[in-house]
Amino acid sequence: MDRQELILYGLQISDWIGIVEIVVTSVIGIWIAVAVQNNLTKSRYLKEYFINEVKEIRDLYKSFVNHLYKGDKSATDIKDWFKIMSERTQNLDKFLHQKYKIDDSLIKSKHAEIQQKVTDYDEFNENYKEPTVKFTNSSKNDILKLHSELSCVLTQRVIDINAAKNRRKFFSKNK
Amino acid sequence: MYRYMEKQKFIIVISDYSTSPGPRYCYQGDDSGEDFYHKVLNQKFKEAFEQKSELEVNLDGPDGYASSFLDEAFGNLIFDFGLENVQSRVKIVSNEEPEWIEMIEKETYVQWEQRRAETKIPKKTINHEEWWRYNFATNSIEKRRWIDKN
Numbered sequence: 001m002d003r004q005e006l007i008l009y010g011l012q013i014s015d016w017i018g019i020v021e022i023v024v025t026s027v028i029g030i031w032i033a034v035a036v037q038n039n040l041t042k043s044r045y046l047k048e049y050f051i052n053e054v055k056e057i058r059d060l061y062k063s064f065v066n067h068l069y070k071g072d073k074s075a076t077d078i079k080d081w082f083k084i085m086s087e088r089t090q091n092l093d094k095f096l097h098q099k100y101k102i103d104d105s106l107i108k109s110k111h112a113e114i115q116q117k118v119t120d121y122d123e124f125n126e127n128y129k130e131p132t133v134k135f136t137n138s139s140k141n142d143i144l145k146l147h148s149e150l151s152c153v154l155t156q157r158v159i160d161i162n163a164a165k166n167r168r169k170f171f172s173k174n175k
Numbered sequence: 176m177y178r179y180m181e182k183q184k185f186i187i188v189i190s191d192y193s194t195s196p197g198p199r200y201c202y203q204g205d206d207s208g209e210d211f212y213h214k215v216l217n218q219k220f221k222e223a224f225e226q227k228s229e230l231e232v233n234l235d236g237p238d239g240y241a242s243s244f245l246d247e248a249f250g251n252l253i254f255d256f257g258l259e260n261v262q263s264r265v266k267i268v269s270n271e272e273p274e275w276i277e278m279i280e281k282e283t284y285v286q287w288e289q290r291r292a293e294t295k296i297p298k299k300t301i302n303h304e305e306w307w308r309y310n311f312a313t314n315s316i317e318k319r320r321w322i323d324k325n
Contacts, residue, residue, distance in 0.1 A: 075204075079238070079239040080238050082237050082239055083238060083240075083271075086271070086272045086274070090272075109274070112274035112278070113209075114286065115242070117242075118279055119241035120241070120242045120243050124198070124241065124243070125199045125241065128203045128204035129204045
């Protein structure tokens with residue numbers, strides 16, 4: 001290439017190199033800023049979704065336990081509710097494990113423990129045909145204790161989600 | 176209620192018995208664990224046992240279970256046939272609520288085997304028709320009304 005061709009608009013080669021360097025650096029900078037920001041936004045959005053799901057499970061449980069305390073649910077209602085919640089906790093644990101490699105059984109194990117305990121109580125079985133089940137004070141205390149343990153598990157999950165890092169795409173695709 | 180498959184495999188789908196399994200005992204409500212054991216599980220296990228086949232019990236489908244239903248049904252099976260016979264023949268399947276499998280295999284089986292060893296008679300809340308039980312002394316199965324309503 002002719003040296004004179006590169007001397008345009010009164011600029012020397014070194015000036016052009018400087019300009020190109022500035023442009024390239026700026027483009028890379030903007031690209032990194034946009035890409036990283038996008039990833040952070042996506043990641044934050046997903047975490048918020050999972051955290052909201054945990055909160056919703058907590059609220060549903062709180063309301064359910066209140067009903068058990070008041071004794072205004074039938075045995076079949078209780079049984080059905082547990083099954084619906086089983087699927088929900090199972091899915092949440094599964095996706096948290098896939099996305100963040102968080103231990104995949106914490107919530108569903110505690111949920112299963114509560115389900116097994118409540119549906120084994122004599123009051124539950126003896127009043128199966130009745131419109132409502134009234135639990136004894138002793139059973140209510142057990143339920144309260146288990147509910148409190150579940151609340152701890154759910155809080156721990158929110159902490160885990162916040163602290164979690166995305167799994168590399170290679171692993172998530174293959175899971 | 177139950178299906179026969181090739182390779183000598185027997186299958187019980189509990190939702191064929193009831194879409195809403197009930198409480199522990201017959202007097203407590205319809206489709207109880209006691210009722211399911213005497214109407215379905217005992218007979219089907221005996222057939223699988225005689226043919227040295229596997230019995231698959233599928234829990235998926237119903238609107239949910241009380242743990243007492245499953246405990247009474249599978250517990251009575253352990254009491255009548257013994258842990259070893261049941262473990263080697265029965266396969267429990269559930270995609271919807273796999274936690275039940277863990278409960279049955281780790282708690283019900285162990286507790287009812289202990290109960291069998293201590294001869295703590297299970298509660299029968301109605302007089303059932305004769306049912307099968309393994310006789311460990313003669314290594315054979317016998318049909319009788321082993322326990323009256325108690």
